[in-house]
Ligand code: DX5
């Protein structure tokens with residue numbers, strides 16, 4: 001099992017104070033998880049490359065862009081230029097996922113496939129060795145602050161088994177409804193990167209919430225046999 005990592009989603013930050021919100025938790029986290037939505041693939045709109053760039057300017061934490069858009073290949077270069085290190089897309093939006101993977105790699109970024117709760121692991125199996133991350137959705141994509149879908153847990157376990165049994169390099173990341181009270185469940189299922197949006201940016205004390213999750217991940221690392 002690779003290192004356990006924490007990735008706050010900024011979806012529920014106060015965007016009027018984006019720099020401060022990002023800098024407040026940056027010392028305690030491994031990634032920022034940036035949810036780009038287009039109003040087509042999901043019934044919501046968020047932000048694009050200029051916000052990615054603003055987060056980039058605010059901190060040195062690596063940025064993982066989660067694309068919930070119909071045309072992911074068209075934005076890889078702009079997102080890479082804005083500072084994305086990783087770009088993940090939902091493969092069911094396109095008839096040609098391999099060309100999207102190619103455009104992300106050509107842009108100089110690491111690649112991820114996101115797995116919607118209603119989609120199985122077929123795409124992950126097909127492109128496994130090209131992936132740096134498999135993003136297991138534990139809510140229906142579209143909004144922060146939704147309830148964790150426990151029924152996805154067996155699929156997280158299956159994703160971890162697939163990655164390990166094939167000796168693939170991909171991280172297994174979980175996304176949606178994860179907070180201090182269910183982080184054990186997803187890590188024990190095989191996740192090694194944990195996204196938390198409203199579990200950190202809860203309108204109260206974001207650094208304290210990030211630190212609570214960080215220390216729980218450190219405790220869990222000793223029980224799940226994390227590699228150094
Ligand atoms: C949902 C997004 C998630 C979400 C996580 O479409 O992909 O990243 O913002 O936020 P919480 O942790 O509040 O579910």
Ligand code: ZN
Nearest residue numbers: 033035066175
């Ligand atoms: Zn996300």
